[in-house]
Every structure is written in structure tokens, then in C-alpha cells.
Amino acid sequence: MMPGEHKPGPLSGKHALVTGGGRGIGAAIARALLEQGAAVSLLGRNRQTLDAAARELAAVGEVACFAADVADSDAVAAAFAAAARRGTVDILVNNAGQAHSAPFLKTDAQLWREMLSVNLEGTFHCTRAALPGMLEKGWGRVVNIASTAGLTGYAYVSAYCAAKHGVIGLTRALALELATKGVTVNAVCPGYTDTDMVRETVANIVQKTARNPEQARAELTAGNPQKRLIAPEEVAGAVVWLCLPQSSAMNGQAIAVAGGEIM
Template sequence: MNANPLAGRHALVTGAARGIGAEIARTLAAEGATLTLLGRDLDALQRLAATLAGQGHGAAVADVADEAAVRTAFAQAAKERGPVAILVNNAGAAESAPFLKTSAALWQRMLSVNLTGTFLCTQAALPGMLDAGWGRIVNIASTAGQKGYAYVAAYTAAKHGVIGLTRALALEVARKGVTVNAVCPGYTDTDILRTSVANVVGKTGRSEADALAEFSSVNPQKRIVQPAEVADAVRWLCGEGAGAVTGQSISVSGGEVM
């Protein structure tokens, strides 16, 4: 078996500084890919890039919801490392509020980073993939994109949009060597989950352990998903063996969504 199956492939991961994005970057680098880490914290991105297996990795700063910034960052990344062959749209944010207390500003923030950011980054990367006749686009959605959750209407709507975009684009490029898939984690050990736990503790006075148990309870395995488990699903989708898999929403959630 090829020890470096992604050698020669330029992979760009958004929201790469920490959590799931950082783990995806480590996993793809270990497979031989050359990474561009995109996010808003240049120092954190550069520190991570320096630790990745292989050479030639770099960092780029952009807000994924800023069209001009995205196009500039992708153009520079392509100039330095060649056209993007693998795009992982991981950047995202989750804010909660009851529906009637969800402001238009909160609604727009969730759409901007989770859905518009995915759209803009994909538009920036896709031409190079089409020219090469090969590409992998993996959108990190959520089980919230596969079912409903109370008190996160804006986030849930945005993630449903990501899955719809995944399906539509997969059909559009199905005969062009490009696959488009979504990976949908359940509650995962990330900063977003830790913030949610802290919010529950602050609002209810419950212990951190009790709050975490509530999040774990929706997973039939009764546990929190680990970032490495999400990254491994991404790794598989980026390989040659997944060439016939496109338009799918793969749930990494211990059976929460079947």
C-alpha cells in the first residue's frame, strides 16, 4: 500500500487552527498532502503548520465569509503550492438562542460562516479541480444538518444548507472527476462543545459533568465523538478508494443519525 497516498496533492483546510480542523490537517499531512491552513489566527496556524508531517505547508489568513479575502488567500495558496486539489470546508460557528430571541444579526452570522463561507471557498477552489480533472471537496456539516435541534435554529438551518449545497454540486460535477461530500459529526470534543457546556453550567447551575452527560446522552454510544474520528472519515473521502462516493452526508455520531 502507498504510504503517502495523497503525495502531490495540495489540501486546503479552513478553520484549521484548532479542534476538528487541526486534526484533519494532521491526518492529511500524514497521508502525504501539502497543506494550506486557513483561518483568522495566523500565529496559531503557523505553529500548527510547523508541526505537520512533510514539508511545504503554509498558512493563510481570511474570514471565509469575506469574498475578496477568500479569493486573495486561495490565489496566493495556489501560487505557492499549486492548485487546490482537496478542500475541506471546516470553518464554522455555533450560537444558541430560542427562536423568538434569535436576532437577524445572529441568524446572518450563522449563515455567513457556516454556509456562505462554504460556498465562497468552494467557488475559489473548484476551477483548479475541474482543470485537473480531479478534486475532493469535503464539507464539515453536523448532525444538525441531518435532524433538528432546539434552540439552534440558525445553526441548524445553515448546516441543512451545507448538505443541500453538497448534494447539488455533487451532481453538477459528477462526471468531472470531482467528488463532493459532507461529514456530519455529532457532539465532538471541541471548543464549541466546551463553550456549550459552560453555558449550560452558567445558566442552570448544574455541574460540568452533568452538562456533558446531557450532550453525550443523544449519542447511542453515550460518549463524545473525538476529532480524530471525524478526521479519519475525511481522510477516507479524500482517497482514491472513495472515488465513487459523492453527494453523501456521512454521520460520525455513534448512531445518533442512521
């Protein structure tokens, strides 16, 4: 397929924007949406990372990149205005996020604000930017990439858990508000996934404890009954399903992709 050529599929004619789309789960989601026929815009802070991802994805479908920090409302507004020149954003995947660990009493105000600004406020800013176009068309899909940390508690990541619980609350409230408008809002909640973020977590455990990398990974996967990390493509599969036209009855859900950790 030549760059820019649309691949026929159930999402043909739809424009999807994926935040944090340059790597990991975001890049896997972008690829899966392209494979279903959508045109995809990638949004992230690092333009070089986005461009590298776009080069890989160009053989699959139509991709464009827009640089912005999701925590900056003005930057988000400008990026969405630029992306809208490709057409209304029909599908928004709020994937951008960060995770830092610290005991609660070592979680200072700066770390607290950082976790909420990226993980929760970024979701708010991007949804606010995308929603008017969806409402005008009477069709839209918002999928928030939360975490199992939005459904349960984990020690030493209180700020991250609070932010992701907030994403779940926002998902449920907005789903009810938009239920008759043709726009659905759902969350996908991955467990520990094989991404750079988890590899950084493993390195952090190794640095701060006497564990080796294998022991650190085993600690992270212990809560997953399948005893493994989730693949980014498995998260992407859940996201794409929620975006399909026939998934219009799925609304306000928080779906755990975690091997049975959360039931």
C-alpha cells in the same frame, strides 16, 4: 522528517486546503491528510492560531498558512490565489464554522446572518475559489464539515441548524452537477465532538442553568448511543477516506460520525 519534506502516501502530490485548520477538528484533519502524503494549507481568521498549528504539524509534512475570514469573499479569493502558488488545490475541506445557541424568539437578524455567513456562505465562497482548478485538472475532492445538525433538528440552535442543512443541500446539488467531471463533493456530519466549541457550549450550559460541567456534558452526549463525545481524529478519519483516490464512487453523501445517533 524535516519541514517541507513530503511523506509518501496515497495523497502524495496532492495539495489540500483546510479552512478552520488551526485547531480542533480542522487541525486533526490537516494532520491526517499530511500523514497520507498531501501538502496542506491551513486557512483561518487568526494568524497566531494557524502559525502555532503549523509549527506542530511541520514534523509530519509540508504546511503553509493563509489568514482570511471565510465569510469575506474578497479575502477568500486573495487567500486562495496565494495558496495556489503552492499548486492547484486538489482537496478542499470546508471546516470553518461557528455555533451559537439562543431560543428562536431571541435569535435576532444579526445572529441569523452570522450563522449563515460563516457556516454556509463560507462554504460557498471557498468552493467557488477552489473549483476552477479542480475542473481544469479533472480531479478534486470537496469535503464539507457539516454536523448532525444538518441532518436533524436541535432545539435552541435554529440558525445553526438552518445553515448546516443548507450545507448538506449544497453538497448534494453540487455533487450531481460535478458527477462527470472527476470531482466529488461529500459532507461529514460530526455529532458533539471534543473541541473548544463544545467546551464553550458546556460552559454556556453551566452558566445559564443549575447544572455542573459533568451534567452538562452528559446532556450533550445523551443522544449518542455510545454516551461519549466524538474525538476529532475520528472525524478526520472519515474525511481522509473520502479524499483517497479509491473513494471516487463516494459522491453526494452526508456521513454521520456520531456513534449511531443518526441512522
